Amino acid sequence: MDISDLRTEYTLEGLRREQLAPDPFQQFELWFQQACASDLPEPNAMNLATVSITGMPSQRIVLLKYFDRQGLVFFTNYKSRKAQEIKANPQVSLLFFWVALERQVQISGKAVKISTAESLNYFATRPRGSQLGAWCSQQSSVISSRQMLEIKFDEIKRKFRERKIPLPSAWGGYRVVPQSFEFWQGRPNRLHDRFLYSYIDAESTWKIQRLAP
Numbered sequence: 001m002d003i004s005d006l007r008t009e010y011t012l013e014g015l016r017r018e019q020l021a022p023d024p025f026q027q028f029e030l031w032f033q034q035a036c037a038s039d040l041p042e043p044n045a046m047n048l049a050t051v052s053i054t055g056m057p058s059q060r061i062v063l064l065k066y067f068d069r070q071g072l073v074f075f076t077n078y079k080s081r082k083a084q085e086i087k088a089n090p091q092v093s094l095l096f097f098w099v100a101l102e103r104q105v106q107i108s109g110k111a112v113k114i115s116t117a118e119s120l121n122y123f124a125t126r127p128r129g130s131q132l133g134a135w136c137s138q139q140s141s142v143i144s145s146r147q148m149l150e151i152k153f154d155e156i157k158r159k160f161r162e163r164k165i166p167l168p169s170a171w172g173g174y175r176v177v178p179q180s181f182e183f184w185q186g187r188p189n190r191l192h193d194r195f196l197y198s199y200i201d202a203e204s205t206w207k208i209q210r211l212a213p
Contacts, residue, residue, distance in 0.1 A: 010102040010186025015193035017210065024181035024197035024206055025069050028105060031183070032067075035098045047095040048074070050085035058085065065122060071175040072107065073114060075122060077139035078170045086111045086174065094176060102186035109178040119172035131165040132156050182211070 021027040035043035044064040051057050060082060062074045072094065076083055086092065094107040123131065136152040143149055181197040194211040 009188055010192070011188055012102045013185065014187055015183065015185035015195065017195070017208070020183070020195060020208060022206070022208075024178070024183075025067075027183060027197075028067070028107075028181060031098075031101075031103060031105060032096075035096075035101060035103075038098075038100060040098055040100055043096075043098065045096075046072075046074075047097070048082060049093040049095070050082050051089050051091070052085050053088040058082070065173070071109065071177040073122075073173050073175050075119070075171070075173045077134070077137070077168075078113075078172060079141075080139035082140075083174075092176060104182075104184035106182040106184070107176065107178050108180045109176045111174045111176050114173040114175050116167070116172065120167045122173060123167045123171070128165065132160065134171045135160075135165070135168050187213070 021030065032043065042063070045061050046064050047059050048062045049057060049059045058081065062076065062082075064072055064074055066073050090110045090112065092109065092111045094109075096103075096105040098104070123134070126134075132153060136149065136156045179199050183195050183197075185193040187193055190213060192213040194213060196209050196211050197206045198209070199205075200207050
């Protein structure tokens with residue numbers, strides 16, 4: 001199978017320094033709002049990269065559930081592979097790819113657990129089926145069959161029949177506290193526009209630099 005000719009020429013628009021907000025959170029919010037307004041499928045889907053204690057990287061798609069100036073929040077099982085890797089090395093990377101807008105945003109930072117109260121507030125908003133799923137799945141563990149998973153789901157469903165479903169002790173959120181943002185806009189001839197925001201701790205400010213494509 002020859003895929004050497006699979007390519008797309010990015011021609012929608014460019015990105016100039018003077019267009020950028022001085023604060024990367026403002027710039028991210030603008031681009032995120034535009035992604036949502038464009039009716040993209042799951043604009044909050046982001047690739048989360050972690051590294052194991054042995055240095056082996058792994059990636060998976062998770063969903064951004066909310067963000068503010070403190071960071072970007074996603075939820076998971078605290079016994080999952082990603083959680084164990086975050087425990088060993090909290091430095092992570094997030095990547096949003098909005099292909100219809102010819103844009104990427106890469107965010108690097110430290111993942112920290114949010115409070116139980118904050119996790120509970122979000123858990124209460126989940127559909128009941130998703131709440132049950134959080135109880136029945138020991139995420140990343142080996143299971144013998146799909147049937148066993150469904151049996152476990154039915155057991156949990158009966159257990160909490162006509163009851164409010166409590167927050168599982170092994171389930172909750174992480175907040176990624178950014179140390180850098182990179183905004184990428186596709187351009188013709190692979191001469192893409194890339195701007196890096198780096199946090200300067202000593203000055204409590206963000207430095208903006210253009211990167212070569």
